[in-house]
Amino acid sequence: MAGKTLTSSGRRTGTVPTQGFHWWQSKQIQQRFWRIVALIIILIGAAVILVPFLWMLTTALKTETETYAIPPKWIPDRLMWNNFPDALRLLPFGTFFRNSAVITFGSMLGALLSSSIVAYAFARLRAPERDVLFIILLATLMLPGQVTLIPLYLLFNKMGWVNTYYPLILPAYFGGGAFNVFLLRQFFMTVPLEMDDAAKIDGCGFFSIYWRLILPLSKPALGTVAIFHFMGHWNDFFTPLIYLNDVDKYTVSLGLAFFSGGGLSSGRLEWLMAASVVALLPCLILFFLAQRMFIQGIVITGVKG
Amino acid sequence: MAVTVPKQSGVQTRKEAWAFRLFVSPWLLGFVLFTLGPMIASFVIAMMRWNMVAAPVFVGLENYQLAFSDPLFWKSLKVTLIYSFASVPMGLVLGLFVAVLMNQKIPAMNVFRTIYYLPAVVSGVAVAILWQLMFNSQWGVINTLLRSVFDVKGPKWLLDESWVLPAFIVMSLWGIGGGMVIYLAGLQSVPTDLYEAAELDGAGPFKRFLYVTLAWISPVIFFNLIMGIIGSFQSFTNSYIMTSGGPNNASLFYLLYLYQNAWQYFKMGYASALAWIAFVIIMALTVVVIRSSPAWVYYESGRGR
Numbered sequence: 001m002a003g004k005t006l007t008s009s010g011r012r013t014g015t016v017p018t019q020g021f022h023w024w025q026s027k028q029i030q031q032r033f034w035r036i037v038a039l040i041i042i043l044i045g046a047a048v049i050l051v052p053f054l055w056m057l058t059t060a061l062k063t064e065t066e067t068y069a070i071p072p073k074w075i076p077d078r079l080m081w082n083n084f085p086d087a088l089r090l091l092p093f094g095t096f097f098r099n100s101a102v103i104t105f106g107s108m109l110g111a112l113l114s115s116s117i118v119a120y121a122f123a124r125l126r127a128p129e130r131d132v133l134f135i136i137l138l139a140t141l142m143l144p145g146q147v148t149l150i151p152l153y154l155l156f157n158k159m160g161w162v163n164t165y166y167p168l169i170l171p172a173y174f175g176g177g178a179f180n181v182f183l184l185r186q187f188f189m190t191v192p193l194e195m196d197d198a199a200k201i202d203g204c205g206f207f208s209i210y211w212r213l214i215l216p217l218s219k220p221a222l223g224t225v226a227i228f229h230f231m232g233h234w235n236d237f238f239t240p241l242i243y244l245n246d247v248d249k250y251t252v253s254l255g256l257a258f259f260s261g262g263g264l265s266s267g268r269l270e271w272l273m274a275a276s277v278v279a280l281l282p283c284l285i286l287f288f289l290a291q292r293m294f295i296q297g298i299v300i301t302g303v304k305g
Numbered sequence: 306m307a308v309t310v311p312k313q314s315g316v317q318t319r320k321e322a323w324a325f326r327l328f329v330s331p332w333l334l335g336f337v338l339f340t341l342g343p344m345i346a347s348f349v350i351a352m353m354r355w356n357m358v359a360a361p362v363f364v365g366l367e368n369y370q371l372a373f374s375d376p377l378f379w380k381s382l383k384v385t386l387i388y389s390f391a392s393v394p395m396g397l398v399l400g401l402f403v404a405v406l407m408n409q410k411i412p413a414m415n416v417f418r419t420i421y422y423l424p425a426v427v428s429g430v431a432v433a434i435l436w437q438l439m440f441n442s443q444w445g446v447i448n449t450l451l452r453s454v455f456d457v458k459g460p461k462w463l464l465d466e467s468w469v470l471p472a473f474i475v476m477s478l479w480g481i482g483g484g485m486v487i488y489l490a491g492l493q494s495v496p497t498d499l500y501e502a503a504e505l506d507g508a509g510p511f512k513r514f515l516y517v518t519l520a521w522i523s524p525v526i527f528f529n530l531i532m533g534i535i536g537s538f539q540s541f542t543n544s545y546i547m548t549s550g551g552p553n554n555a556s557l558f559y560l561l562y563l564y565q566n567a568w569q570y571f572k573m574g575y576a577s578a579l580a581w582i583a584f585v586i587i588m589a590l591t592v593v594v595i596r597s598s599p600a601w602v603y604y605e606s607g608r609g610r
Contacts, residue, residue, distance in 0.1 A: 038406040045403060046420045049479065053423070055446045056435050068444050071453065114331045121328035125321050133329060140340055144535055144587050146560065146580040150567055151343035151350060154357075174335025181332065206324040235429035237542045238560075242568055253430040257546055260434050269438060276431035287426045291419060295486060 060084070060273040067269040080270065087271035088278065095248055096255035103165055103240070103251060104233045107172035111229050112222060115176030119184035120210040124196065140178045153242060163245045180225045187221035188214055223293050231283055252279045351577035361574070368578035378579065380554050381562035382586075387470055388558070389537035392477040397529060400481040404488035405518070418489065421482035428480070433546035436476050437463065440547075463548050466555040473543060473556060484529050491522035520603040527594070527602045534590050538583050559583055 023029060054074075059067055060083055062076040088094075122134055156167040175181065191214060199209050215222070237253045244250060250258065256279050260272055287294060351368055355361035372378045403421065407414055424432070439446045440462040448459030460468040495518060503513045519526075541560040544550055550557035550565075563583070567576035 035409050035411065038409045039411055042403065042406055042411060042417055046417055049420055049424060049482070051446065051450075052435055052439060052479070055439065059438070070444055070449075072444060072446065072449050114335075117328050118332040121325045125325035125328065126318070127322035127325035130325060133333070136336070137332070140336065142531075142535070142591065143340065144538060144584055146538070146563060147347050147584045148340055148343035149563075149580060150573055150577050151346035152339060153567070154346075154350075154573065155343070157357075171335065171339050173331065174339060175332030178332075206321070206328070210328075231426065235427075237430055237545075238564075241545075242564075256430045256434065260430075260437075260546065272434060272438070276434050279429075279431040280427045283426050284423075287423070295418070295422070 056273050056277060059269055060277050062270050064268055064270060083270045083274040084278065087268075087274040090271065091255055091259055092248065093252070093255060093275065093278070096250050096252045099165075099249060100234060100251040100253075103168045104230055106165065106169040107233060108226055108229045110169065110173035111176035111180055112225060113176070114173050115180035115225065116184050116215060116218070116222065117210060118175055119181045119188055120214055122181065123185045123188035124209070124214075125206065137178050137181060141182065149242075156243070162243055163249065164243075165249075167243045168239055177229075180229070183225060184218065184221055187218055191217055220293065220296075223290070224296070227286065227290055227294060230286060234283055347577045347580060350574055351581050353574040355573045356571045357573060358571075364574070368575045369582070371575060372578055372582060377554060377557065377562060378582075381557045381559045384470065384555070384557055385537055385540070385559040388473060388477075388540065389534055391470075392474045393530065393533035393537065395474065396478055396481050396484060396533065397526065399478060400484035401488050401526070403481065404485045404492055405514075407485075407489055408492045418482075418486060422486055423482065424480045425483035429542060430546055433543045436472075436479075436543070437547040440472050463556075464552055466552050469548060469552065469556045476543065487525055487529065488522060491525045492518065495521045523602045524604060527598055531591055531594055534594070535587055538587055 058074060058076060061079045061081065062073065062083075063078070063080055066073050066076055122130065122137075152167070153162075156162055159166075161167050195213060195217075196209055199213050204212065235253065236251075237257065240251045240254050241257075244254060247255075247258065256275055259275055350361070352363060352365055353361040354364050354367070407417060411417065442448055442459060442461040442464065445462070447462070451457045451459040462468050462472040499517050499521070500513055503517050508516065538559055540558050541564065544556045544558045544561050545564070548556045550561050559579075563576050563579045566572045566579060
């Protein structure tokens with residue numbers, strides 16, 4: 001992590017203790033002591049956070065009798081890798097993955113295109129009504145989704161779009177989310193205006209400035225939007241739940257809920273956990289691949305992912 | 306945004322304004338179609354009795370009256386508020402605590418930050434299933450650990466009316482890493498000279514933490530507080546998967562009750578009224594937090610969000 005770190009006590013180290021001071025009164029030693037205490041607490045916390053993941057993974061590799069063992073076995077006698085294909089065979093998980101991918105990437109494209117062009121307009125183009133519209137955009141950030149939920153459902157139902165992917169993909173093409181617009185606008189405003197002027201002299205119109213100058217310069221910000229979009233939509237449960245009815249249209253989340261609640265896993269915890277591990281993998285892999293971008297994105301936006 | 310561009314003719318200004326309108330039109334259209342329109346519609350539907358089969362009947366404020374005399378409405382409101390008032394402040398304090406510890410020049414801070422952030426990456430159905438199994442009173446990992454480490458007989462958690470909400474609160478604390486990463490970034494942005502000035506003024510470590518550190522990151526805390534309150538009214542997946550609102554509606558979260566009314570009993574009017582009540586409560590809570598903010602949120606001029 002770049003940037004200065006600072007101890008919260010903020011003491012400057014290196015002060016020489018005057019005579020009559022005991023060694024424990026030395027600021028350096030005190031500081032080291034507190035740092036060790038902090039490290040121990042952090043280690044315990046990290047262990048607590050990792051236990052569920054560990055338990056999930058080992059349960060996925062146990063035999064049926066081992067999963068119910070009291071006291072529980074932490075490490076199975078034999079690693080049952082077969083649990084994975086066995087669990088995934090019970091339902092068309094391959095189809096679920098494809099469906100989730102279609103929805104997530106289909107809406108991601110819309111969110112990227114749409115939020116970036118709107119953000120460009122708010123960051124760069126002047127119009128009398130711009131500030132009023134921007135305030136409205138910010139206000140929608142605070143709007144809890146419940147209020148629009150039912151009319152939207154009724155609207156999409158009327159259009160015959162229930163049990164299709166349209167309600168899950170299409171809205172992203174209309175603005176791409178107020179939050180993304182806000183994030184991209186903040187980023188675009190850091191691009192020097194002189195570059196726009198240079199492009200204008202070269203004969204670029206507003207659209208080509210956006211397309212050929214701003215977008216290529218904003219890859220990190222666009223990446224952040226894409227990653228947050230992926231996490232949000234891959235894990236989303238509520239929207240697919242209300243719009244999708246047929247099992248072959250289910251997303252991974254819906255399929256997993258169906259698998260767990262519908263008695264399909266027939267109480268076989270190892271299958272349930274194996275399927276859950278597989279469902280979590282895309283987000284985990286993406287997180288580890290794009291960790292730096294991720295943390296920076298959270299820090300820039302100040303919002304949880 | 307103060308922009309100084311060489312003199313522009315009226316034609317160019319008008320051209321720019323029209324480009325602005327063209328570029329924001331996707332968002333504006335989306336705002337009217339998917340936000341403003343549905344909001345108005347929701348307000349009207351809330352005054353109807355409508356089961357989607359028979360024609361809607363105008364009933365005025367009957368749905369609101371029904372809600373106020375509906376014990377389940379009160380129950381779900383109570384559940385959501387208890388959860389919110391327990392999990393949001395606890396998560397905030399704990400997240401801040403870990404962030405302060407991690408800010409002490411801890412070795413391998415990046416690794417720990419990744420570990421703490423992991424739960425925030427994997428929310429959703431798979432995690433709900435995992436915790437459902439972990440909370441099992443006989444072979445679940447939580448009670449097993451309580452028995453083997455502390456020699457305590459754990460409660461029945463999700464099956465016990467008085468323990469089901471504490472279970473959800475414990476689960477929410479698992480995800481403090483999301484907030485922690487933001488606080489950590491805030492802590493690292495505190496200017497060193499502020500500490501030095503405070504130390505010169507004779508402020509001890511505690512006062513420095515209170516008046517420098519906390520004051521500096523108070524806008525971040527403020528923002529997370531509001532988002533946390535709104536978030537608990539959106540809480541759905543965990544209660545849907547883990548308890549279906551039980552036992553005896555002790556975990557009937559607000560959105561779950563709204564969902565049941567709309568998509569299980571098809572009371573579209575009643576559910577819309579519930580959505581509006583939630584909207585008013587969230588707005589009221591937000592206003593209270595914002596009104597109280599001058600007392601405890603510090604904005605350096607030009608640093609305001």
